[in-house]
Amino acid sequence: MAEVSLHSLNKYFDTTHVVKNVDLQIRDKEFMVFVGPSGCGKTTTLRMIAGLEAISSGEIRIDNTVVNAVPPMDRDIAMVFQNYALYPHMSVASNMAFGLKMRKFEKAEIERRIKRAADILGIENLLDRKPRQLSGGQRQRVALGRAIVRDPKVFLFDEPLSNLDAKLRVQMRVELKKLHERLAVTSVYVTHDQVEAMTLGDRVVVMKDGIVQQVGEPLELYNRPANRFVAGFIGSPAMNFADVTLADGNGRVTAEAQGLKISLPDALASRARSKAGRKATLGIRPEDIRVANPGDSADHCFEAEVEVVEQLGSEILLDTRVGPALMAASIDPESKVRAHDKLRLVLNPARLHLFDAETEAAI
Amino acid sequence: MAVTALAASETRRVPIRLRKLEDERWLALVLLMPTAVLLGLFIAYPFAEGVLLSLSSAKVGDPGEFVGLANFAKLWDDNIFWTSVWNTFWYTGVTTVFKLGLGLWLAMLLNRHFKGKAIVRAFILLPFIIPTVLSTFAWKWMFDPTFSVINWTLFKVGLIHARINWLGDSDLAMASIMVVNIWRGVPFFAISLLAGLQTISPELNEAAAIDGARPWNRFWYVTWPLLLPVTMVVMLFSVIQTFADFQLVYVMTGGGPANATHLFATYAYQIGIVSGLLSQGAAVSLAMFPFLFVIVVVQLLYIRRVETR
Known part of the structure; x- marks a missing residue:
């Protein structure tokens, strides 16, 4: 049972401002993911929650208690580190027991908890081994076990899967999700991988340059990105962007660029009308573009030249050129398309995004 | 191909x-x-x-002849020899404990982040860099009964009312040379242990802090066991060096007063070179060998155990 809240949180390293005015409410039992490129301040924020990094200004509360000056050991948190941080000279069992021993738990209770955690994680047969005798995936489990046995108020994860190979990462991701469902403990998870963020998070915080860009449920970030950065960061393959000029005429608002003239749907048009004549950035995800049929409205079609065809089996990823802009489109895998073909494509107007050219905020 | x-x-x-x-x-x-x-x-x-x-009866100017273990038998009955043996162990034991303690403390301090860390680290090494004979002469001056700056300070502060003859009293003389040895040896411990500390990932200490370990427990359960292999190697080197120490004692006391501070090496020199009894001097030197051998073997076995843990 624990909420974590951050109020006007700031962190300076000497003169560098790495975390800027972060305000955030993490709800009880919520799995909150911090995602962003390296150096965006996500790990520093996590370390401040852990108490490993001092706060420059602001306030952190865990369970409605201000913990700004509370040392890590008294915050009742457990952390899983990127490099596992297992004690190399202790066996797996001792690694898991250490935190309980330090907190003067009884021996029988320690054994009971280790057994339970080992059971959950499937590492019963590794208890006598030393960390160096384990594979990366096994070490990761032990690190998780060390966190689980503590029964903490909050779990903190610092890029826990980034040292694993791709296949294992997917597998552990699923297990982490199951684990969270089973234990239902408030969790804060830091990653630079937007797929991990989307799949694991109840909600996701996107950070850049120490500033929170957007907080929301994964689909919300995907469907309604607050700005161009979030739009480009969330989703794979990434959203297409084209520099356009907005025009208002004949009762329609259009976004125009060389080789492109798209008329905006009503809701978007009403928001964009006041910016007519100004520059903007048009955003459309590859999966929202398809090959046009003769019946499609010319308002949403454009001509493109195929540059590269990537057959992925489940889809074909086309890299196309539209005027000066590059557009990726994800189309039906059965389509017969070859490089240098000239195609007529259509986009789904309901899925259009428009961003202010200067502020990059969504219009 | x-x-x-x-x-x-x-x-x-x-x-x-x-x-x-x-x-x-x-x-x-x-x-x-x-x-x-x-x-x-x-x-x-x-x-x-x-x-x-x-094994011979060689003296300066006399190649001598084979006499078997006669020289060793003579040592067996030599009180000064046994004093040197005792002194060497005492000297090595006491200084090693202090060098380890102080060196570890310094290493832990230097392992923190503070301004001017690089310069401090460089300065720490000074006692180790200065030729021992030179620095020991400076120390000898400081312990001089008449000119001692230590006496002067203690006197001015009011702690003493008469001169202390640091190198003239057998116990004080031993303590004095130990002080110098510790001063000289601490940098080696500090820098080597610092190198060892830096191989320990800071994440381990952070993990332990989150696990609820107070600073002392973090040191005892995480840092110390992980530093142990390095510590043992450093101790091994230091013990060998200290056990066979010569220049420091030679410059400070020459083994005096009344042979009270002789170590193996200085006593061997005293007999073999100063007195010219080459064969007996050689016997004293060699007598060091079995002692040192046992110490080194024990330490090496221990190091191996620690490293394969």
Whole structure:
């Protein structure tokens, strides 16, 4: 049972401002993911929650208690580190027991908890081994076990899967999700991988340059990105962007660029009308573009030249050129398309995004 | 492919007598030769010569003759020899404990982040860099009964009312040379242990902090066990060095007062070179060997146990 809240949180390293005015409410039992490129301040924020990094200004509360000056050991948190941080000279069992021993738990209770955690994680047969005798995936489990046995108020994860190979990462991701469902403990998870963020998070915080860009449920970030950065960061393959000029005429608002003239749907048009004549950035995800049929409205079609065809089996990823802009489109895998073909494509107007050219905020 | 082809064409050109080098056993022999010659010339030969000398009755100007273990038998009844043995152990034991304690403390301090860390680290090494004879002379001056700056300070502060004859009293003299040895040896411990500390990932300490370990527990359960292999190696080097220490005692007290501060090395020098009884001096030197051998073997066994843990 624990909420974590951050109020006007700031962190300076000497003169560098790495975390800027972060305000955030993490709800009880919520799995909150911090995602962003390296150096965006996500790990520093996590370390401040852990108490490993001092706060420059602001306030952190865990369970409605201000913990700004509370040392890590008294915050009742457990952390899983990127490099596992297992004690190399202790066996797996001792690694898991250490935190309980330090907190003067009884021996029988320690054994009971280790057994339970080992059971959950499937590492019963590794208890006598030393960390160096384990594979990366096994070490990761032990690190998780060390966190689980503590029964903490909050779990903190610092890029826990980034040292694993791709296949294992997917597998552990699923297990982490199951684990969270089973234990239902408030969790804060830091990653630079937007797929991990989307799949694991109840909600996701996107950070850049120490500033929170957007907080929301994964689909919300995907469907309604607050700005161009979030739009480009969330989703794979990434959203297409084209520099356009907005025009208002004949009762329609259009976004125009060389080789492109798209008329905006009503809701978007009403928001964009006041910016007519100004520059903007048009955003459309590859999966929202398809090959046009003769019946499609010319308002949403454009001509493109195929540059590269990537057959992925489940889809074909086309890299196309539209005027000066590059557009990726994800189309039906059965389509017969070859490089240098000239195609007529259509986009789904309901899925259009428009961003202010200067502020990059969504219009 | 290219490599094999090249090797094949090379083979055709090398003279037959050099072909033997393609056999790894011959090549190994050739490569080992320079080291073997150097070791033989500068270590094995003097050692063997020392053993022979200790079994003879050689003096300066008299090659002497073989007398068996007579020199050792004589040492057995020599009180000064037994004093040196005791002194050497006492000197090595006490200074090692202090050097380890102070060195570890310094290393932990230097392992923190603070301004001017690089400069402080460099300065820490000074006692280690200055030639021992020079720094020891400076210390001798500081312990001088008349000119002692230590006496002067204690006197001014009001702690003493009469001069202390640091090097004239047997217990104080021993304590004094220990102080100098510790001063000289701490940097080696500090820098080596600091290097050891830096191999320990800071994440481990952070994990322990989150696990609820207070600073002392973090040191005792995480840092110390992980530092132990390095500590043991550093101790090994230091014990060997200290056990065979010579210049420090020679400059400070010359083994005095009344032979109270003789170590193996200074006593061997006193008998062998100063008194000219070469064979007996050699016997004293050699007597150091079994003691040192046992110490080193025990430590090496322990190191191996620690490292394979």
